[in-house]
Amino acid sequence: MSCVSEYVPQFRARGFRMTPQRMTILHVLRHAGGHLSPAQVYELSRKDLPGLTEATVYRTLEFLTEQGFVLAAHMGGGKIVYELANANHHHLICRNCGRSVAIEHAPLGSLYRQLEASTGYKLDSTHVTLFGLCPDCQNSLN
Amino acid sequence: MSCVSEYVPQFRARGFRMTPQRMTILHVLRHAGGHLSPAQVYELSRKDLPGLTEATVYRTLEFLTEQGFVLAAHMGGGKIVYELANANHHHLICRNCGRSVAIEHAPLGSLYRQLEASTGYKLDSTHVTLFGLCPDCQNSLN
């Protein structure tokens, strides 16, 4: 669990607190090594922290997402999954089988700069999810 | 309402049916000229079709999205809004005030080609939502 103590100063610096609930959820996300649904986060976190509430899981995931520590990826059908924001990377998800590959941020860089220039918006380098068909599914769907 | 009859042959060609519910919802989306939440779609559609059910609204929006007639844009916090997929365009949404600007697909073209080449995925040219801060909010947030 101490492996998530790196977040403590980051929280404090922004006026937020580190709590057992947040530690546990961060810990679960770190060791899952991939996307987790809110229900999965709840299940896994409960093992470490039995008193944990679903409401807190939802609130914590939203909090961590807002603060940029966690990425929310929107799968089809309104389903949302979460994962640790270790790096500046994005995802390409197969809309048929759900398999995903990571995309580096670099290729998006020039697009971002171009859009910032033309719109005046300052873009977050947050997570972007693109959808498509993976090579296997392109074949199997003839 | 006849302004959505263009969809009839497209539905039939894929083995789906045109129903009053789908017509009404498409009609509402067309004349809204922007994002609508499921609740808003329900409210507005109900005026034309009093018997309409919320369940049907959700199912229809998901159906239309899957079929590519409607775009689902994911706002912050798991909120999803829908709009007619008139064109191949994307959105840049201000994470502070929610204001959005449209982005042409063109600037994404080279990125798409590059990713298709490197990943083997065939990308959908579906809707992408990027987040950032609009010029006004950049100032107001000092």
Place this chain on the structure above:
DNA sequence: TATACTATTGCGAAAACTTGCAATAAGGAT
């Protein structure tokens, strides 16, 4: 170390969304 401030949690209720199933009705075939 004790105190005060307030961010965060748990609880319970509400709202939003989904699902199974029987009844309905779109649209191709006769």
Place this chain on the structure above:
DNA sequence: ATCCTTATTGCAAGTTTTCGCAATAGTATA
């Protein structure tokens, strides 16, 4: 025009997600 097939709907129950509020517990300060 009528019949048949089955996609689609409404209903009602189930599940998931949100919200208000009082109680709890981090953490800065003395």
